[in-house]
Amino acid sequence: MTNPGEHEADANLATILEAIPHRYPFLLIDRITEYVAYEHAVMLKNVTINEGFFQGHFPEHPVMPGVLVVEAMAQAAGVFAVRSIGKEGQDHIVYLMGLDNVRFRRPVVPGDQLWIRVEKQRIRENVWRVGATAEVDGERAAEAVLTAMIRHRDQWTKDG
Secondary structure, three states: OOOOOEOOEEOOHHEEEHHHHOOOOOOOEEEEEEOOOOEEEEEEEEEEEEOHHHHHHOOOOOOOOHHHHHHHHHHHHHHHHHHOOOOHHHEEEEEEEEEEEEEEEOOOOOOOOEEEEEEEEEEOOOEEEEEEEEEEOOOOEEEEEEEEEEEEEEEHHHOO
């Protein structure tokens, strides 16, 4: 984990797996390319034809479902928040509470590199509000404002 304000780039998959509980086939972040605790992060998702959802969405015209583009942004926000908290963040899980201003601008297809930027808008206790954008080749594919709650792992099964 890094200290607040510390810059980090090119973090590997193990770093992502430490921060969030998602695993294949639902892990939608491949790499952290830029990170400044409590400020912003940029992450990468390489979109390949091998993704299971392309078998049904749509076989003759494969398009990454918009809801999964939003999920990738949410996962990036989770990694960003947990890593910003630091070492104690490893015992926490991020729960998505709300989505605002979600917009889809272009389809995401196999072969695309989905660049996701998340930026802190506000933190109040354990509730984070993060702006997120997803781009392909410098063109915006999607955007959203995400609100999430960070809770200790022990609370996620007890309190519901």
